[in-house]
């Protein structure tokens with residue numbers, strides 16, 4: 247959508263689209279526009295110049311050129327559409343499969359593509375026409391297929407890159423089939439590439455179909471065709487040069503419009519990440535004060551300027567973010583950056599001698615920081631919490647049934663029997679295989695994964711609208727981690743619950759989250775939708791974390807790391823807190839606190855050197 251509006255701001259694109267729409271509508275409405283039939287002859291007006299009755303003049307048989315142009319446009323556009331569909335079906339399918347599956351499928355498709363590349367397409371098309379005389383459909387479909395190796399190569403190489411992204415690895419871990427991954431995660435990323443290629447191929451297809459018409463191999467005379475019109479015009483060029491104008495100009499304009507459109511789409515897609523776009527001012531504009539303070543309309547949770555102190559030392563400072571209904575927001579960062587304290591601060595449950603000393607937490611329109619009663623009411627019923635270690639969170643002296651029943655009764659007022667039914671329902675909902683049996687067990691009789699499921703069931707007992715999950719898989723085995731992530735994903739989709747998940751695992755972010763918030767030394771340093779953050783981080787710390795992601799490590803190579811460590815809250819510098827570890831840091835970064843800015847739509851970063859980061863790529 248953003249690319250579309252950027253595209254429509256380009257005059258060349260608007261002109262191209264306007265011409266193509268005009269042409270399509272005019273050819274489709276030929277009977278309404280043309281006053282004469284395409285075959286009607288008026289021998290008293292042969293080779294006439296434009297007049298009121300023949301706006302574009304007539305040909306050597308007195309036939310109306312406007313009519314022949316419009317009616318001839320119908321088979322021309324149909325032929326282009328047929329070639330394009332064949333081109334896209336073959337090119338997109340094989341390009342995706344080759345790039346995604348690799349191995350023998352890639353080798354086979356690449357070799358067949360090379361073979362098709364080596365074949366002279368126009369000769370093969372002529373052979374097809376000799377087998378199926380006058381069959382423009384067969385000719386154009388053949389041309390579409392023969393033109394697909396170029397598209398296959400482009401999409402294969404793009405898919406090879408996307409296949410390495412965390413998204414895809416995480417989606418695979420989550421159990422999505424290859425087809426689902428290709429449709430949901432890979433294809434959307436290739437849309438602008440496919441559209442550009444389609445526009446450019448269409449331009450070539452217009453020329454080919456006109457060429458076939460010119461040679462008399464397409465629509466058979468006297469049926470009108472664009473190529474036929476050019477052929478007629480060339481025969482009378484010495485007597486009536488005007489005829490070349492209505493015959494040739496629409497053809498040229500259509501080819502130029504398609505090429506211009508392809509270029510404009512490509513430029514618009516590139517512009518979305520261009521440095522010039524980010525560098526609209528020498529210093530990025532600070533986030534508007536209103537934006538920082540007012541909750542986003544419709545947000546379920548709005549945290550504004552949250553500051554938390556432990557033992558009188560600020561450990562989280564000026565943190566603001568929103569969680570929309572049904573959204574999953576991931577909070578990422580190294581150990582000690584303040585993720586857990588932020589999550590607990592939302593619930594007013596700061597550990598140790600900590601307390602929230604500033605800011606607001608607004609949940610479903612209610613300011614929780616202003617009302618301890620509201621905060622207590624919301625805990626469990628509005629906002630639920632799942633901690634890292636389920637064994638610690640469950641009371642070892644009570645059975646699962648008794649702990650869950652207590653929570654259900656507290657939130658719903660159900661009697662014992664009703665509450666028991668609801669407990670079994672909750673256990674089944676979180677994928678506990680034998681709800682009756684598990685309900686009777688004590689926490690120490692549960693495996694880690696089962697205990698985490700029970701804890702999630704406990705969190706869901708009050709039918710909350712927001713689930714805060716603090717590293718819910720950290721204490722679990724790798725295989726169980728996957729199960730719990732899948733469970734959270736399923737619950738989120740089934741119940742529409744919003745999730746705020748604290749993690750240091752990009753795989754979790756890629757699997758579960760819509761947006762992500764990166765924290766460093768008690769501050770938010772970057773916020774963006776997950777895909778944008780993965781593709782183009784706008785803070786060196788995010789770039790470093792992504793580069794250090796173990797899922798991306800190549801076999802036999804040392805893991806990339808960010809040099810240095812997170813400063814402790816007592817050592818936070820005046821300026822950028824990441825400066826000591828940042829390859830882009832200058833004196834400007836160290837001089838004064840760096841504000842959170844919005845250098846691109848829906849993105850926030852706390853960095854003065856975003857342009858450099860974007861133009862050079864991450865050095866970390």
Ligand SMILES: Nc1ncnc2c1ncn2[C@@H]1O[C@H](COP(=O)(O)OP(=O)(O)OP(=O)(O)O)[C@@H](O)[C@H]1O
Nearest residue numbers: 556561580581582583584585586587588597598815
């Ligand atoms: N109970 C506590 N007493 C004193 N300081 C604490 C306590 N809990 C957290 N802190 C401090 O608060 C800061 C933020 O800690 P927090 O646990 O939020 O980090 P985190 O990003 O969640 O890291 P982790 O992933 O290790 O949990 C750290 O400097 C930490 O030392």
